[in-house]
Amino acid sequence: MTKKLVLIDGNSIAYRAFFALPLLNNDKGIHTNAIYGFTNILTKILEEENPTHLLVAFDAGKTTFRHNTYKEYKGGRQKTPPELSEQFPFIRELLDAYNISRYELENYEADDIIGTLAKKAEQDDFEVKIISGDKDLTQLATKNITVSITRKGITDVDDYTPDTIKEKYGLTPLQIIDMKGLMGDSSDNIPGVPGVGEKTAIKLLKQFGNVETLLQSIEEVSGKKLKEKLQENKDLAIMSKELATINCEAPVTISVDDLSYEGYDVKAVSKIYKELGFSSLLEKLGVEMEKSEEVKDIPFEIVREVSSDVLTSDAAFIVEMLEENYHLGKIIGFGIANEKGNFFIPAQVALESSDFKEWVQDERMRKVVYDGKKALVSLKWKGIDLKGIEFDVLISSYILNPSLSSDDLSLIASEHELKIVQSDEAIYGKGAKRHVPDEATLAEHIARKAYVVYRLQEKLDKELKENEQYDLFRDLELPLSKILAEMEVTGVRVDIDRLKRMGKELNEQLQLLEQKIHELAGESFNINSPKQLGVILFEKLKLPVIKKTKTGYSTSADVLEKLKDEHEMVELILHYRHLGKLQSTYIEGLLKVVHGDTGKVHTRFNQALTQTGRLSSTDPNLQNIPIRLEEGRKIREAFVPSEKDWVMFAADYSQIELRVLAHISGDENLIEAFRQDLDIHTKTAMDVFHVSEEDVTDHMRRQAKAVNFGIVYGISDYGLSQNLGITRKEAGEFIKRYFNSFKGVKEYMDEIIQEAKQKGYVTTLMQRRRYIPEITSRNFNVRSFAERTAMNTPIQGSAADIIKVAMIHMAEELKARHLKTRLLLQVHDELIFEAPKEEIETLKKLVPEVMEQALQLKVPLKVDYSYGPSWYEAK
Template identity: 70%
Template structure:
């Protein structure tokens, strides 16, 4: 068997992967694009090369022996973006999971490790392949070593053999070093000879062979100016060659035998892929996503109720409502599990829903109900004319408040978090996918009763923990009452003008057809615009646009690639618009048409227990994500109309609530003063950061200040800000530094909150919502840095979420007090949408801002903008 050693330049490939792929995050917020790109490259290598030996070399630190020769070596390189730095520990973990040797050596670069090992391997008869994004390594090319350099992205590779180097440069591999000595290397800050580029260097080396021979024969060089440059920079050229030379006798402590590759187990790899959220890679590995068999269940005695009598209810009851469909607006109730001091009962749906005794008990506010998901239970029963009241304990909400990072919402998983394990998963009882079905009643009954019993057993320990956390008020005065309001909003729904939506669809279809024809004219032929492969051929082969990124199947035509090429050809702008309109058509026009019910309404589901910050989201349909950047997207809001003739849509929106919360929490005097004086905060920031008067603030200055203001809230890095503003990282870093000088209170807050998180293990909002951040004490710098940004951001975002939730509760109470017909319909981020008759608009204009602006008392005023109109669009 032929011995084959693959040597990978770890830092170089990680950088390539990071900048080739858009920023990706897993569910914990860790950036994963470099890890993902690195993984796909490894998979490709293992599949295609089938190496017997493998090693990934990393740089050990910033200084190497080359800095003794030239202290400015690599001095112009920018600091590694933190979004990339945080991924290196995972790349190392990935290699360990693959069973691939990794190595770094103090005072030496990855190039020197690769150079030393490739030389040893060549002498031992190995076929060697080096993989890097750095052309310096091409000097290692030989009859036994091929140096593969990534061109665009990480999968488009150019193989440098001695023959290829001869064909490309007319040089031998060893002469690459001489070429670097002459022309220098800006990326490594190797000076070379000023004014000598690649073309001149190659010409000189073809004539004189080596740098030394050239410098000994300067008088034979044609051109007085070139002679002068070479004469003046002799020592610099020799030094540059020395810097560019890979040291092939590095004192590496790893042997070729140590690099043998034998992957025996996929378990570690599967675990890592699951942690990182690499589901597509798990599918490639054909990983079965099955759950482990559950423990045997303890017997749970219960009574199957065939006729409801009042004596099955007690003063406090746990009620579990069973549905197997996810959407409780359209799904059917199967039955109820009831558990109390008298016993455990299973009540089939048809018996409960047709019983006046059950209805009377459900609607009696004095009869305490402990439930799993109160909002679901209220909405599901509302369809059957039952108005569920008296909910005191909601396990789903309490569990979320105790630890919002757990992110589970099925009963079995939630119950297990709190120590109740005597219940199977729904998948074990009902099956999965096409095999999903309702088994015989006895099996269903026991399963549902176990859930009711689980609620009963968890009331006391969970409520005790809430009290210990000082979160009882958050639960009783905010989240629980909010769930009742959300249930009412969901049950009410919002009316959609189906005809208007269909007209919009026709208009978009017409526009799509026109754009399609325009694209064909610009391309000179018809093709499938939705096929990345066909589109890639048109753009990068026929029209000659520069291919910025490649995928396994060809050229990348992703949105980030096309946006960079938009100015290069008119066709790109048309393709981007075609895609935007296509998404509007399929996701929003057609998507909404599918969910309009017989009353002409859509009934979304608000998720109260998903975001770790406390923010609400919505699904089926997602009313919080209707696009407003495109005019056609904004117009979709025209289809949302009042449910009654002569009524209006009334919209009220908090202005810059997160920045106001920041001013309050940080206690920064300048920020507080700006808000109290009702200044435009972005103009004020521009004045402070750029040291200009209000009149001197340009629109560009304000735009940059706005990006920094909101970026600070989200713990933005210099890299992130540079990407947002299209400026250098150095400029972005200076901008952030100037911001903190201008607003020292914000800087002190950020330092203090990180220390608090380290001491407590969590941070809290103004209303005591917690977010646990265990990574804040990680010994890994990059993971810890991400956790610190989370600590800074969560109290701000979470308090903003608390404020609008409190406003919804206060608003519902005020509407009732004023005896108004107006209804709260939806919440979208910092905006509340109502519908109301014309005669109540004047009252709403008075009470809505009053209630919302007084939801929580801060050191700065909360400000609400409001408007109304015939449609949601007109109310903005």
């Protein structure tokens, strides 16, 4: 049996986990994000590596033997955040529960412990895997020692072997130490030789081999300035190399044999998971969270004959389905909880009971639900109109904490200390193993869900009022759920023949493109194979290599975009990919989801998913149909009215987010531009470039448009430079000039960031909150992203709220005026209707009027509309 030792850099992984995940607290107020992230990577290691021996090494303290050489070693590091420091004892406790050895050594770093044990294990014929977030450890790589460096958070890793180090740097692992000696390392405050960066260091090492040989041969170095730097900083280079060298002979008091790993004790691990509140990890262990004493045993009854005890007002009501797509699903049972008890009603019993149907459809029978839209739709397919929804636990929970955005009641219950219901996945399984369990298990699960919903109403209702979010729930989201349910059931008619013709046309275009690409390449190859495409582009055509992956050359979209001007084939490949995606995702994808009985697609609108409050859609996703190219736009031709002599009518807000920005920021320049109905991009170009309207060129307007929409998303100089193909310096100057012209916008951006830091969240005009704990992160990238989120959310969220208000008011107007027109879709800032031709004149006036009056801002809202025989012509 192969002996395998895994060595984990405990401090490094804990730091990575802490900064990769938002601050999390358990019910005792303990921060748990580092522990949670650490646990996830630990369980992944155990599953993937199957180690026979295992150790987690920690730093013992702030000072090490390296400080004797250089007092400023690691001197630039910020103090460990207290929110992380408090988690280290729990990480150590967790390792003990896992029966995993841990070790620290006074005066030495974790790297030295790992290096010493790795080399000893290699001598004893072990396969060794080192896991860290610190690339310094790559110097330890050999044929038998692989170093895995975490990236993009904590679960993705890059493996470093002598071959990959050679491929990446052109160096041996030991030369990594020399490279650090020359270029230094700012994270450890290793000085290196001033002015020598990575490229220069690698070049020198390829020529001279190591620091010592280089310093003996300075006269052979090309470049007067570089010679002088090396001559003046010889001692610094030697010292820096010494600091960067891992001590592989540290006085470690444990042997490799002491590190044997034989698995963990489920009881010990589940105990600490329970203490920390890791319910999802407990489920993976197959262990339930402990139930509170108050509700340890929940009595329930399986109803064989529906009675008045069950059908009361003010009851929690659960409609249970197995399938995620409830338009195609089958109801497997109902749950009801009220003051008289907790009940499970088998689907057949309920659906054959006239008393039950009457209760469901009685407006006076007030009901508390979980995901009322799903309940409304699933019952509507059975010909039953659910009425009397008074409260929705899913929607209220989403408003209170949009980051939770879970459709699993067990997680919401856990958040409110009602840890008494398992997840649906734990009961039904997942994927191909998903099934309906025996009746007793099913009955208890659904009755528990009903009980939890019944108990949660009061708690959530109180929190909504305390947060001043009750109006958002009562007047916006709850009525919207009923409108969305109606839209889902109505569906959108699809012209299948037209879709198939489009598919045929796309196939012909794809064949022609394939032929042209093969002609340019001078040979046939699989265009969809990144490996084969990489060989053609970078070896045969000799195009510049932009990026490499583990498997070869990167041919990702961003790489190809940068190569567009290098060869005409690249543009053809991008077009080929675009058409291929249209064919597979949208032509073939749409054909798969057309309902066999209705001839329509019945998309599901996700009301409780995005943190900004925007709606998204699934099965199919109608919000992501690409419309940048004509071929994508034409897919909308397949969406047609469901009635003869009807048309599609589309109305969308013009520049709604910029109008919201003008209102929120109070910037007089921006407000005046909208009040005068000026072209906002031309106006921005005039102000930024200091020119008159007639002197604004198309290029100026395009740049102004990019910065206008970029500002809404907190764009950086780098982001703008990428969008416009200009230098970062030019982009920075552009943004600076924009803020000089629109000072109110700059003040808003600064103020909203400060507000987010003070409160921990930002709000929309209608009091929708988004919590942003990362805004106080010590990690610059994490904090910067959080700041952009703080700037954007009130704008994008308010725009989302406005169109939701418009949907509610439109539904009310259509009903009040007895119009046949139906609201079918909401796509970003657009509403799509189908309507009889005779109602078009009414809609031309009514729809813009209702949408423009949805919310009173300091600037007018503006709506454009169009109509035609399909969605395409209506745009």
